[in-house]
Amino acid sequence: MRRKGVVIKFLSNMAIVQDFETGEEFLCKLRGKFKEQKIRPIVGDIVEYSPIVSKEGVIENILNRKNELPRPKIANIDQVVVVTSLRKPEVPLQILDKYLVLVENAKLPAVIVLNKIDLLTKEEINKFKYIYEKIYPVYFVSAKTKEGIEELKEVFKNKISTMAGMSGVGKSSILNAINPGLSLKVNDVSEKLDRGRHTTTVIELMHFDFGGWIADTPGFANLDISHIEHEELKRLFPEFNDFYCLFPDCNHVDEPGCGVKKAVEEGKISKTRYESYLQIYKQLLEG
Numbered sequence: 001m002r003r004k005g006v007v008i009k010f011l012s013n014m015a016i017v018q019d020f021e022t023g024e025e026f027l028c029k030l031r032g033k034f035k036e037q038k039i040r041p042i043v044g045d046i047v048e049y050s051p052i053v054s055k056e057g058v059i060e061n062i063l064n065r066k067n068e069l070p071r072p073k074i075a076n077i078d079q080v081v082v083v084t085s086l087r088k089p090e091v092p093l094q095i096l097d098k099y100l101v102l103v104e105n106a107k108l109p110a111v112i113v114l115n116k117i118d119l120l121t122k123e124e125i126n127k128f129k130y131i132y133e134k135i136y137p138v139y140f141v142s143a144k145t146k147e148g149i150e151e152l153k154e155v156f157k158n159k160i161s162t163m164a165g166m167s168g169v170g171k172s173s174i175l176n177a178i179n180p181g182l183s184l185k186v187n188d189v190s191e192k193l194d195r196g197r198h199t200t201t202v203i204e205l206m207h208f209d210f211g212g213w214i215a216d217t218p219g220f221a222n223l224d225i226s227h228i229e230h231e232e233l234k235r236l237f238p239e240f241n242d243f244y245c246l247f248p249d250c251n252h253v254d255e256p257g258c259g260v261k262k263a264v265e266e267g268k269i270s271k272t273r274y275e276s277y278l279q280i281y282k283q284l285l286e287g
């Protein structure tokens with residue numbers, strides 16, 4: 001009898017498939033036809049498999065991927081949860097905007113989590129809220145005091161997620177708060193070793209007790225934006241798309257009749273977002 005599950009990790013040539021209904025894990029062989037067809041399941045793949053003996057099975061079919069992230073290699077991501085903080089460490093908004101650009105470029109939905117709100121004033125929280133809430137879903141939490149943690153559980157529930165965010169913002173602490181016992185891999189070293197070499201980063205999905213999966217390795221760790229064309233950048237700031245410019249190919253820098261610049265002046269687009277845009281644009285132009 002065929003069952004459905006998700007590939008959560010690999011052990012040499014075998015895949016560990018977690019059953020969708022029961023949550024049981026099966027050590028699965030791959031059918032020979034995959035090799036002939038030169039397809040290989042990756043972590044995040046939704047597969048049909050047949051259980052053989054206890055806890056062992058064989059993957060029969062890989063269902064079409066909704067999306068695929070190259071590094072770390074993972075399929076069917078429902079959302080990227082970008083975690084940031086404004087104190088300890090004070091992450092510049094421009095860094096957050098860079099993560100958001102990378103998520104947009106990968107065509108994945110982004111969710112923002114501002115952690116460590118126990119260290120912030122109401123004004124600081126509201127300022128952040130004002131900038132981002134009209135563009136992305138934003139959650140305000142403290143992994144320390146557990147404020148906002150219950151609401152965040154709902155965000156992760158029954159989805160395949162990956163996290164992103166600078167070192168020290170509290171990614172592991174948040175996961176431990178929403179699901180005690182889960183722990184996130186510190187990826188910096190392996191990411192550095194991998195650079196330039198085309199070895200695959202070993203990644204696995206961890207299962208939440210309340211349903212859903214999280215990649216154990218944060219995405220976009222090196223914040224590399226060099227693969228983005230400078231003319232493409234404007235499309236990665238979704239709020240810019242609501243405004244019209246005299247020139248349809250306007251890059252919103254110093255062209256006349258720029259609707260985006262006008263919107264910034266009128267407070268309809270936030271200044272910090274526009275400044276991030278200009279900085280990243282310049283960086284892409286200079287290569």
Ligand SMILES: Nc1nc2c(ncn2[C@@H]2O[C@H](COP(=O)(O)OP(=O)(O)OP(=O)(O)O)[C@@H](O)[C@H]2O)c(=O)[nH]1
Nearest residue numbers: 115116142143144166167168169170171172173186
């Ligand atoms: N005050 C305060 N401190 C926090 C909060 N969340 C995490 N911390 C602290 O921030 C530090 C970093 O937290 P981690 O969870 O290790 O951060 P991370 O994002 O996983 O860091 P990397 O593993 O380096 O990527 C730890 O000392 C935590 O105790 C919070 O909500 N409030």
Ligand SMILES: [Zn+2]
Nearest residue numbers: 245250252258
């Ligand atoms: Zn323009």
